[in-house]
Amino acid sequence: MIKVYINDKPYDVVEGITIMQAAAMAGYKIPSLCYHPRLSIYGGCRVCIVEVEGVKNFAASCSYPIKDGMKIRTNTEAVRKARKEIVELILDNHPQDCNICKRNGICELQNLAREVGVEERMFAGERKRYDKDDASPCVENNQEKCVLCGRCVRMCAEIQKIRAIDFVNRGIKTRVSPAFDMSFKDSVCSCCGQCITVCPTAALTEKDYIKETFEVLNDKSKIKVAQIAPSVRAAIGEFFGLKPGKNWEKETAASLKKLGFDYVFDTQFSADLTIVEEASEFLDRLKGNGALPMITSCSSAWMKAMEQFYSDLIPNVSTCRSPMSMLSSIIKTYFAKKINVDPKNIASVAFMCCVAKKYEAAREELLIDGMRTTDYSLTTRELGRMLKSSGINLPDIKGEEFDSPLGQSSGAATIFGVTGGVMEAALRTAYELATGKTLIDIEMTQARGFEGVKEGKIDVDGTEVRFAVVHGLGNAAKILDVVRKDKNKYHFIEIMACPGGCIGGGGQPYTAVNGQTFDINLLKLRAQALYDSDKSKIIRKSHENPDIKKLYDEFLGTPLGEKAHKLLHTHYKPHFPKGI
């Protein structure tokens, strides 16, 4: 313990922390912009400056380590003035279009300007002008709004280890871009959208399909079908200012009906379907028909990254489509036939926690008879904006059940949204399919939790099945390097591209201020909402879902069968964008 003086009062603090951390303990929240607790220290925005006695210039509190006896002043007139001036300098080079901006009201720069008391702009000089890069189906890059805090760059390089973006040019001309001035579309970007979640402004945003979706909703000739992913319901409440940790399943279903969808189905239904297929595939591979370890394929950003960086592992990746694509396939075949409508007249809209699902929806490998199965994939944020603009206040809505026949799901499907959930769900089913016995202890703690790499094993009738669960593409890289060296270490690996799994997806609502979007406590709360729902369900194993059984009986035949192969499975091919 050492003693520091913050604003003339002594505090005992532990050694090795920064001024910002010490000040927080003393009850002073120092404003900041480029700082993010889970990324490396950058020290670029200079908003968090403080005065330190004996130090000539202001010290950036995010990076400056405390020393015994240090005298720190966080709120002197000079510091306040400088902070305000610095934020003004940022604003001088920022478009003044807050009221038409996607981040209006939930923008960190707006909040910061208010916090430091900006009242006027100092210099009316040149403002940066760049064309928007909106060619990618997932990420839009609007560099005019970029404040160059570098969080996206650090996120992509440090957490996801993709390094798709970096700073280019110097001085006032600096901007964030993929290599070689490429569009995001042509770059190595995995489309995970994590850069969007840490962006303080609207410089990086998801490609928005709200307008198109409203057009569809107003098209009388179409049958409008919606589906929502498990983690959307665990986070959508936050968009309406509600505390995280509650499952808004029924309210969301009802809200979508109010938006004008004719049928609202549940991606959790197809999560059960995925598990039945994937568990069967795994057991098949375990018998020697295919490469091991088998790696999950539900995460679209992981799919893109895999085709680019790990194409040698294509034989190891499950051929199962993601739950979204499986449900879309079923909607446009089985369901279309059931309601006797030409699938071309069905508009299938998916509401996902994911940005990369937009890319997946457009993958040509997923076309069925030349037809796109998911017409639009929207994020939780876009859903929130659609509801707000339609005057639908989620917390006031009386909940409704999902529509039949693609609306019922097991508890296993619910936990798909959390890291480890797919593994847990798959093993619940694989165990019972392989052994014919009932699995008693179905909550697999080995797969739960938020460590980057989780390992575990389960005994399946005398065979030890070793599995690993990773979330975040950076962690995936760690485990895949192991796999490349030793194919026998694991049998089954779950990879989710986003930290925390889908609940931490790139399309989830922004929260509060100062980068808490990528906060472990928030992820835990969202996860709890899903685990609680699993617990409250009577059916907790995918293969016990009666509607799934019915679907196989009426339409698909058997798991891994011919029809399943055509509609529920896919294939991959290597991609080498410039820069790999």
Added chain:
Amino acid sequence: MPAMSVSEKFKKVFLDDKYSVGQERVALRNVGLIDPENIYDYIYNARGYQALAEVLTDMKPEDVVEAVKKSGLRGRGGAGFPTGMKWEFTAKEKSLEKYVVCNADEGDPGAFMDRSAIEGDPHSILEGMLIGGYAVGAQKGIVYIRAEYPLAVERLEKAFCAARKEGFLGENILGSDFSFDVEIRLGAGAFVCGEETALINSIEGKRGMPRPRPPFPASNGVFGKPTLVNNVETWANIGAIFLDGADSFAALGTEKSKGTKVFALAGKINNTGLFEVPMGTTLKEIVYEIGGGIPNGKKLKSVQTGGPSGGCLTEKFLETKIDYESLAAAGSIMGSGGMIVIDEDSCMVNIAKYFLEFTKSESCGKCVPCREGTTRIYETLTRITEGQGEEGDIEKLELLGEIIKKSSLCGLGQSAPNPLLSSIKNFRKEYEEHIYLKRCRAKVCEKLVDYVINDNCVGCGACRRVCPATAIDGTVKAKHYIYSAKCIKCARCFKTCKFNAVVKETGLPE
């Protein structure tokens, strides 16, 4: 060999050279005297590697650090941090791997001190680094040099090869336990890479952007290892300290700034070029003795020291002794040793604008004050020089300048406003004339003068024809006339006239 001080030797060779007046050569002791591509010339004629041999055989690393501390040598890169302390910090770090870096990313426009030192005497730099490596316990040296210095790079490479062959580099140097090797990293032309943390990032293959300090390179440098970064000139001084003793080095200079300093003299001065003088030499001696005064009998207006981020000093500072403290007190910096002499024909607002244009384009773009602030200063100065200055501009500039200085991440930003702030401080009247009277005393700012035609006019009509505003009237072979109300001050008439008949007038009292 007979003991002759290097300066004596230098004077003997360049006896008749007017440059040698008042000069004392320590860092550049061998430049011009030995063949830089011949290691034997260095060894036999310049006591080469003798210091290294003595250090390796007779001295413990801590004694070496102590000697450097005793010499009073301070960083010649600009900030003037005591070199011995820097060595001590690095030496005290516990790590199996340490680095020694030579910062040869000389980027100041018009500065070529480091270039001359390397091109003329590469072995001295290497010897300095070897001694430094031994003192701090490093096994690896890196010379970070700008790619725009191909000859310097070539000579360094040759020097390294020769030294390796002679056993001054590599395993168990001169039969001691000390092993050390050096490699060269080329800079890609970013000024900011001369800042030590940006330089380290660049060495690591990252974008050349500074890192927040602390942690300092002494504890967390190249690839996270303790790293000693010194400037070329600092390294060049090391050998001299051990050859002639720390005391004899400390005998030169002022109380707090020991030794000599190399400067690059440029601008409106008769003798331009490099010179090395003891610390404590006055600006007057430099300008009027070594520099030989101002050409064409013009009056001295200002001396800008310290490169693009130094300050502009006036005549009243001529008696200032050149050392780190005095220059800082006068509102400028030592910098890496650029010195630009400005005469009465130069406009100080324009000079400030020129330097800000440089720093704004060389800002790495990482921190807000430097990236955004320098651009805003540049824009405001441009406005002022074009006659668009407004009341309050000076105050705004002063405020912004102070904030950039105090809150920027690295030395580039922290010193970028110096030319602005010092010129406002010393030449405030000129700023006010620009803003309120719309007049440029030095007649440099085209929009802030009146154009008139004098009796030199032969009536050729060339000015009349180029005037885009039809502001010039006159008949052939008769004196022409400019209607000032119509004149848009494009200066085309001024540039066109071959008879010096179009002149600029300000109407300002002398």
